[in-house]
Amino acid sequence: NAGVTQTPKFRILKIGQSMTLQCTQDMNHNYMYWYRQDPGMGLKLIYYSVGAGITDKGEVPNGYNVSRSTTEDFPLRLELAAPSQTSVYFCASSYSSQAGNVEKLFFGSGTQLSVL
């Protein structure tokens, strides 16, 4: 049972560099999410997707881009890394209930990113 898999686990970037955080899930969930966790700030939603080809902004989308070409994969792209993007990034997936609620999220183990 792989669940939600994120790579890499750790990364150090220089200011202005770009990178892609990979996320894949094998539960056939239609919903996928990217969150960032800053100390004392909880989890902030960056982007989300309700299905292949459909993405939308969350609470803190600036500086990031996403794509969803398949149900399984939801990569997060940082184009010009900035120190403010130093954080722990979590990918998550879920399904919707018949009542229309987003059911519980399944999270990956996170990516610790430092921008220096």
Place this chain on the structure above:
Amino acid sequence: DQQVKQNSPSLSVQEGRISILNCDYTNSMFDYFLWYKKYPAEGPTFLISISSIKDKNEDGRFTVFLNKSAKHLSLHIVPSQPGDSAVYFCAASRTGGFKTIFGAGTRLFVKA
């Protein structure tokens, strides 16, 4: 604007006693609430949830209470165990919405 608030950054409890973690929300459209538990270097994991049509949901040692008029929910852990030491996140969503909004978390320490 924080829509989900956990005003206690940390809580320390003796093993065997009750732990009570609190959460407030401001958006009256929220109708589904969840608690997640997070250990260091791991992703959050789902713990328990409650729909707004209920005021209580219980799962073993964990009980969540919802007070809609006060826009307040709480998580009770009885009895608390050292393995319960973790960060607990309160989260909320609404029917027809796609987003789950999280609070800042409360770090629980259970002392043996």
